[in-house]
Amino acid sequence: xTIVAQSSPNQATENESAPARQxxxxxxxxxxxxxxxxxVLPVALALAWEFIVRMGWASGRLAxxxxxxxxxxxxxxxxxxxxxxxxxTLARVxxxxxxxxxxATVLGAAAGYSPLVRRLLDPSLxxxxxIPSIAWVPLFILWLGIFEASKVTLIAVGVFFPVYLGxxxxxxxxxxxxxxxxxxxxxxxxxxxxxxxxxxxxxxxxISLRSGLGLGWMFVVAAELMGASEGLGYLLIDGQQLGKxxxxxxxxxxxxxxxxxxxxxxxxTAAPFLRWEDVVRQD
Amino acid sequence: MLVLDRVSKTYPNGxxxxxxxxxxxxxxEIVAVIGGSGCGKSTLxxxxxxxxxxxxxxxxxxxxxxxxxxxxxxxxxxxxRLLPWLKVADNVGFGLGDRPRSERSQRVATxxxxxxxxxxxxxxxRELSGGQAQRVAIARxxxxxxxxxxxxxxxSALDAFxxxxxxxxxxxxxxxxxxxxxxxxxxxxxxIVLADRIMVMRPQPGRIFDEIAVDLPRPRDRQSAAFDFVKxxxxxxxxxxxxxxxxxVEGETKADAGAxxxx
Numbered sequence: 001x002t003i004v005a006q007s008s009p010n011q012a013t014e015n016e017s018a019p020a021r022q023x024x025x026x027x028x029x030x031x032x033x034x035x036x037x038x039x040v041l042p043v044a045l046a047l048a049w050e051f052i053v054r055m056g057w058a059s060g061r062l063a064x065x066x067x068x069x070x071x072x073x074x075x076x077x078x079x080x081x082x083x084x085x086x087x088x089t090l091a092r093v094x095x096x097x098x099x100x101x102x103x104a105t106v107l108g109a110a111a112g113y114s115p116l117v118r119r120l121l122d123p124s125l126x127x128x129x130x131i132p133s134i135a136w137v138p139l140f141i142l143w144l145g146i147f148e149a150s151k152v153t154l155i156a157v158g159v160f161f162p163v164y165l166g167x168x169x170x171x172x173x174x175x176x177x178x179x180x181x182x183x184x185x186x187x188x189x190x191x192x193x194x195x196x197x198x199x200x201x202x203x204x205x206x207i208s209l210r211s212g213l214g215l216g217w218m219f220v221v222a223a224e225l226m227g228a229s230e231g232l233g234y235l236l237i238d239g240q241q242l243g244k245x246x247x248x249x250x251x252x253x254x255x256x257x258x259x260x261x262x263x264x265x266x267x268x269t270a271a272p273f274l275r276w277e278d279v280v281r282q283d
Numbered sequence: 284m285l286v287l288d289r290v291s292k293t294y295p296n297g298x299x300x301x302x303x304x305x306x307x308x309x310x311x312e313i314v315a316v317i318g319g320s321g322c323g324k325s326t327l328x329x330x331x332x333x334x335x336x337x338x339x340x341x342x343x344x345x346x347x348x349x350x351x352x353x354x355x356x357x358x359x360x361x362x363x364r365l366l367p368w369l370k371v372a373d374n375v376g377f378g379l380g381d382r383p384r385s386e387r388s389q390r391v392a393t394x395x396x397x398x399x400x401x402x403x404x405x406x407x408x409r410e411l412s413g414g415q416a417q418r419v420a421i422a423r424x425x426x427x428x429x430x431x432x433x434x435x436x437x438x439s440a441l442d443a444f445x446x447x448x449x450x451x452x453x454x455x456x457x458x459x460x461x462x463x464x465x466x467x468x469x470x471x472x473x474x475i476v477l478a479d480r481i482m483v484m485r486p487q488p489g490r491i492f493d494e495i496a497v498d499l500p501r502p503r504d505r506q507s508a509a510f511d512f513v514k515x516x517x518x519x520x521x522x523x524x525x526x527x528x529x530x531x532v533e534g535e536t537k538a539d540a541g542a543x544x545x546x
Binding site for chain 1: 353357364368407
């Protein structure tokens with residue numbers, strides 16, 4: 001091991017500032033450039049496609065270039081159609097999400113905490129889970145009609161399973177040592193769930209909520225494709241039937257934006273409640 | 284105050300962990316339980332605490348049979364087991380959930396001052412060192428003012444310096460309200476520093492093999508000859524409990540180097 005003698009204070013600070021400057025530079029790289037790396041591929045592809053269509057190498061009729069899609073988007077927004085359909089879809093997702101999460105939380109918590117409830121409920125729920133989502137559509141339409149009820153129910157079913165499974169699994173995985181602390185302090189069953197189990201499962205619960213929300217967006221498409229007169233899913237069908245692929249893609253882009261935003265909303269809302277976590281965070 | 288009457292514990296898999304342990308502990312006494320690996324000392328403590336009740340025999344505290352965790356009994360584990368989603372102050376006040384907030388915050392503040400962690404009150408458990416976390420765990424256990432405090436190898440996960448530090452600290456805290464302490468440890472020095480009596484257990488099945496009184500005045504000097512004398516007695520008892528060659532107490536033939544490695 002070499003020992004570096006520092007002969008003067010100036011020399012000491014100079015030796016220190018070089019690595020410090022490097023660290024600051026690499027921090028800038030991390031903060032600005034790293035997230036932007038995710039955009040490189042889609043932007044490059046979009047620009048390439050735009051170029052190809054402009055050069056006349058492809059007709060761009062069935063696969064419109066970004067400029068046409070953007071123009072369609074702007075037109076829909078200007079006419080107010082985009083906002084209207086987006087809000088309709090958003091309202092359906094919100095309602096389905098709310099109901100699905102409520103039921104899943106109650107059942108998931110009960111099944112996670114009580115072996116008896118789990119043995120009674122879980123086999124039936126697992127069987128239901130195996131049914132493909134689309135298969136529910138005809139049944140719900142017969143039971144609940146072709147308007148909102150059947151759509152919201154379908155979304156709720158989709159949201160239910162990831163949240164139920166996630167919460168039940170998380171409760172069963174709670175560290176036994178922490179549960180013992182609760183037992184040592186003689187917590188009642190309700191207090192045990194409220195003060196130990198639910199906070200302990202919160203990180204996994206939030207993940208299951210985001211997962212459920214993702215499925216909710218998927219199910220709203222299924223619901224709206226099967227007969228809707230409004231909504232982003234309706235725009236998809238409308239674009240198909242009128243031969244307007246740009247409208248379809250615009251609706252897809254709208255789905256992506258709103259879906260991502262709702263997911264980001266959950267993450268943002270949950271973040272202050274998860275500050276205590278002792279984990280390595282990449283974002 | 285605490286009476287154990289032929290306490291036995293057999294696990295569902297047939298392991299006979301405790302074979303009839305009987306002892307009595309007075310209020311304010313400090314008893315250390317020490318013994319070779321697998322001698323059932325942790326099992327004994329858990330049976331007393333009510334977390335893992337005995338299969339046979341009775342644990343009686345002030346005339347009341349203990350079959351489940353009791354408000355007069357506090358327990359400190361080998362790991363701090365702080366609730367990671369609660370700040371230090373909320374962890375310390377965890378056992379006072381049913382008390383009014385003003386009383387809770389006042390008792391928590393006092394406890395934090397006693398363990399020297401007032402400046403850490405608003406921190407998360409993940410920000411604490413091992414020794415600090417264990418001090419919070421001790422504060423949490425003491426805040427409800429238990430009459431009997433059980434400690435299951437509380438300092439074994441810490442480094443030697445922190446360990447001796449916390450041993451002295453524990454005596455300090457004990458002097459406040461003088462609860463009965465029952466301490467499981469594999470550190471002989473720790474047992475002698477802290478305890479009035481040391482119970483040596485032997486394994487398979489676990490039972491009390493020997494009892495050694497420590498009549499030294501506190502604070503006890505770990506370097507003194509008297510301390511050393513007690514230590515040799517305890518080590519000899521441990522060796523005998525494991526049927527090993529006995530080291531002479533009065534400095535007779537020295538035992539093999541491995542004789543003192545009883546764990």
